[in-house]
Amino acid sequence: xxxxxxxxxxxxxxxxxxxxxxxxxxxxxxxxxxxxxxxxxxxxxxxxxxxxxxxxxxxxxxxxxxxxxxxxxxxxxxxxxxxxxxxxxxxxxxxxxxxxxxxxxxxxxxxxxxxxxxxxxxxxxxxxxxxxxxxxxxxxx
Numbered sequence: 001x002x003x004x005x006x007x008x009x010x011x012x013x014x015x016x017x018x019x020x021x022x023x024x025x026x027x028x029x030x031x032x033x034x035x036x037x038x039x040x041x042x043x044x045x046x047x048x049x050x051x052x053x054x055x056x057x058x059x060x061x062x063x064x065x066x067x068x069x070x071x072x073x074x075x076x077x078x079x080x081x082x083x084x085x086x087x088x089x090x091x092x093x094x095x096x097x098x099x100x101x102x103x104x105x106x107x108x109x110x111x112x113x114x115x116x117x118x119x120x121x122x123x124x125x126x127x128x129x130x131x132x133x134x135x136x137x138x139x140x141x
Contacts, residue, residue, distance in 0.1 A: 002077060006084040009043055013087055017094075036091065037103045043088040044110040050077050051117040079120045089127040093135065100135045108136065 016036040020027045027033065051074070092100065092107065100107075114128055 002080045009084055010087055013091055040088040040091055043084055047081050047085045048113050050081055082121045086123055093131050101139055104139055
């Protein structure tokens with residue numbers, strides 16, 4: 001089931017990205033960039049929900065969180081979703097600087113959460129590093 005979901009999202013990402021790159025006037029009229037950003041946000045959220053391995057315990061009105069290692073079933077699901085996450089991160093990384101800046105507020109917390117979660121692929125860390133260096137860094141500086 002995850003395979004079909006990934007394939008659908010991949011095709012949709014490709015379609016939106018092709019529209020954005022090949023026909024700028026039509027993509028602006030149809031708000032393709034916003035749709036592309038929304039799909040990327042949804043993909044990042046799905047991945048983060050999959051990697052959620054934390055437990056919260058409340059003690060004296062203070063909530064403490066523990067990050068627990070993922071079980072084998074969750075690790076398999078994370079591995080299955082990694083290629084889709086990589087595609088979404090590449091789309092974000094390929095956005096023009098001004099376009100990314102316009103969506104940075106919605107993506108920054110998700111990207112930070114991705115840095116903190118468990119990954120099966122070193123490629124995720126490489127693309128995240130590149131996004132922080134080339135997209136987030138110039139916004140902060």
